[in-house]
Amino acid sequence: MKNYIKADEWNIIEEGFDPHLNKISESLFSIGNGRIGQRANFEEAYTGETLQGNYVAGVYYPDKTRVGWWKNGYPEYFAKVLNATNWIGIDIDIDGEKLDLFKCEVLEFKRVLNMKEGTLSRTFTARLSSGKVVKVDAIRFCSIADDELAALHYSISALNFEGIITVTSFIDGDIKNQDANYDEKFWNEVAQHQENDTDYLTLQTKKTEFDVCTASRTTVLFNGVAQSSQAVLGDKYLARTTVIPVKQGETIHIYKIVTNLSSLNYDKSDLLRLAKVKIETASTKGFDELLKDHAAAWAAKWEESDIIVEGDIAAQQAIRFNIFQLNQTYTGKDARLNIGPKGFTGEKYGGSTYWDTEAYCIPFYLSTAPEEVAKNLLVYRYKHLDKAIENAEKLGFKNGAALYPMVTMNGEECHNEWEITFEEIHRNGAIAFAIFNYIRYTGDENYLAQYGLEVLIGIARFWKQRVNWSEDKQKYVMLGVTGPNEYENNINNNWYTNKLAAWCLKYTIEAADMVKRLDPEKYKTIQKKTKLVEAKEFGDWKTVADQMYYPYHEKEGVFLQQDGFMDKEQILVKDLPAEERPLNQKWSWDRILRSGFIKQADVLQGMYFFEDEYDLETLRKNFSFYESRTVHESSLSPCVHSILAAKLSDEEKAYEFYLRTARLDLDDYNNDTEDGLHITSMAGTWMSIVEGFAGMRVCNGQLCFNPFLPKAWDSFSFSIGFRGVQLKVKISSKQIWIINNSVQTLEISIFNRLHTVLPGEKAITYHEQLV
Structure with a gap:
């Protein structure tokens, strides 16, 4: 666990520079606006360890899966949000010596993420090997007022010398993803163009052929006068070099205003023209006015979604950090976009869509944003329904059965681990539950007729075909699955998956009845479109749901995670040596799979979804049993435990698990923050407070609160x-x-x-x- 971020209510602050922490800070200080985003890389050159990252939402590459074998239905690629053109670049040369904090003596350093206004600023003083000392102040933002714009202001001062400072402001598209499976570069250059102090670089992705035009206008001011520059052209590279003689105490100011336009939103032939218009309009407005607009937009975001904690600065900082990252990752303006587990902060998980969105993020956006925002997350899945049906067909399912992908960009499955791709089918249930959850919260029953019922029918058909009748148990069973607890693979009768499937079958029948009542004509249209044979299919679905098998342990009085769970050696987490954790870094996969330790508790996830079905004693027994065996090596785990502990009036554990999820990245609990932030689990932090401490639920169409106040808070x-x-x-x-x-x-x-x-x-x- 790291502890170098200063406590502050509205800011993430790093004081002093440690190269060993730089990649962690690059993640923590990331900025974005739902359309574009970037890690907190330095503007000037840095030769130390770094992950350069600029990302454009919705623009991806199908990187060929790297495996030595193949199976029917196995995805051919792993889709990745691409590391795009680096627009922040400003090389600084001082009398022939390049400014590089990895090679300089850093005398002072401070980096600040201002969450209130959505800006990243940095100030430092550094001594070069020549003895020359410079001071740099930089601030930048990705505009949330106009999500196609970004801007920065970079100033450099000569503190103890007179000499020549050469400023080279550039945009560089010759980059590659760190996670490229075959070290391939994913971009081809389409065009370069320079005019009026502005550089235009258009790149195209291989295979998917997305075009992205990046336009950057640089203004260099010295003593209040704009300086002339020399244009530079290179491979996927455009720059402007300005040479300025400076005296001691003088300062150079550099302004960059940037736009990123993609063929996701515009015709390719029009990108350059539109980029010119956009950059001209933004430049006329100027950096300061753009920043004011951006800050005002953030003020509106905070009015909707802020949580104020009095009496605990660390907790206040943590919850605002989580809310800030969620709001800058997804704004809901575009139903084609979704929320990657790392957002715009890193490349792990490829920036693709997982079940995290439906299970964890939907509640946050339902409560803190206009209704359309959460709705667009559901519409995203509706638009992928045909692909979900194709995915199921590849695995042998028929008659319009739909299996949504575990990982996707365009609706196709692109996960590259068989036990996830084929077996972690509970994602279907999370999508169905999100539809239910949206309607329960908003009261928007018309959503079923417009979009939801078709999705539910496809999912229900999948569940019906995925089970089989067990003569031995005289019940329907589900074999060969992986639950949310990924420390168990290829198991039979995962309680959570069986529970979701049975619930979904019944809910689909209820949803069909609702649409039939509200809009009979629309129901007939859906019936015809899906070829729904109501009497036969509804009868089959009800039979399966009523006769589903659920593993249960009489002696412990708990639902069993899956068949055979009690055959495992029942060692508790408290008896696990600290030096052997985290298991996923210290144990072999074989040892993990044979142990009884749980990454995240399947049964408790199901009891969180369907809590009204269980009395407190049943919940208490299951919570006690599974919590003692759960190592929480999934970032999605602690928040559910926190909410359930709050319901059980175990306030100490509720707060313990809240802290675990709230400062997961800020304190680098799992030693993996350098790969990017855990964006989707951040929604769980919000849930821990609002659903946990405040006890907020929707009960019969009304908001209900059963709160408690953590002892550490006023x-x-x-x-x-x-x-x-x-x-x-x-x-x-x-x-x-x-x-x-x-x-x-x-x-x-x-x-x-x-x-x-x-x-x-x-x-x-x-x-x-x-x-």
């Missing part, structure tokens, strides 16, 4: 939107305020007592349970 508050109403919730010792900031009246429940909250008024409740 109070906490948050804003949520619910069915057109904006609420501010504050919880302190013995008191809850819920303020209605909308024009609609809303009924809410606090500790099972109904309150009617009028527009502009608040409900106040006192209760000894908050102590």
